[in-house]
Amino acid sequence: MEPVDFLTLSTIVEGELGHPALLVHDLNASLNDWDALIPELVISGHKAYACDLFGHGQSPHPQDASRYYAQMHFTAFRRWVDSLNLTRAPILIGHGFGAYLCLRYALGHPYKVFRLILINPLIMPEQISPLVMSLDRYPFWESLAERFAPNWTRRQLLGIPKKFDPALEQRIMTDVLRTSPFNRRVLPTIADLTPELPLLPIRSLFLWGQDDHLLDMSMLPLLVEDMVEIRAVPLAGLGHRPHLEATEEINRLIINFLIGL
Secondary structure (H helix, E strand, O other): OOOOOOOOOOEEEEEOOOOEEEEEEEOOOOOHOOOOOHHHHOOOOOEEEOOOOOOOOOOOOOOOHHHOOHHHHHHHHHHHOOOOOOOOOOOOEEEEEHHHHHHHHHHHOHHHOEEEEEEEOOOOOHHEEEHHHHOOOHHHHHHHHHHHHHHHHHHHHHHOOOOOOOOHHHHHHHHHHHHHHHHHHHHHOOOOOOOHHHOOOOEEEEEOOOOOEEEEOHHHHHHHHOOOOOOEEOOOOOOOOHHHHHHHHHHHHHHHHHHOO
């Protein structure tokens, strides 16, 4: 039986005092994505909160496929933020679809967010790979490709580069296997946030790997070039997960941004 509170998200909290920083992972991932960043945030004087989105990790996995769409995830995210009962406007840090949720929240609640950090952010449907967009429509082809070319299929669908830490790749695959198969339904339901982006008043850091094969990042420079409050940092040679591919560099960029360097 599906739990009534399926929108209640599993959460970890690190740090006793400091400015709250909320971390939101991508689809088919988990809060484990932030294992390297959270200690850096705590050391630099922040209190870190990370959640598993529903259908991921330790959060509920609804068995009803109709639950899986962007608006439902956003409702769960908004409820999660409210449930923390924060006394200070938080820093939001998101990756991929998690960045979409953070940006959408910031656009709707600009005075409830202190800083915004987005890693390979999903902002509009046009960024999504046609291969990924077709999965819910043609699941047979995915199962066929998985059967006859499993390694190629996993790498293509997850945006894993050929030269990647095997231990980290295994961790990513473990997280994927723990997620609901209905997550494939979410991406085609996202809204286009680009019309509202120029209205964003929050000081923000946009980081993205230029070799992302899941989301087209080539559109970002034009979107943010005239925005005074946005610092944009394209990262050559990195793909969809720069915070995992170049952990030390990304952590340094994030912490320096937060402490004003």
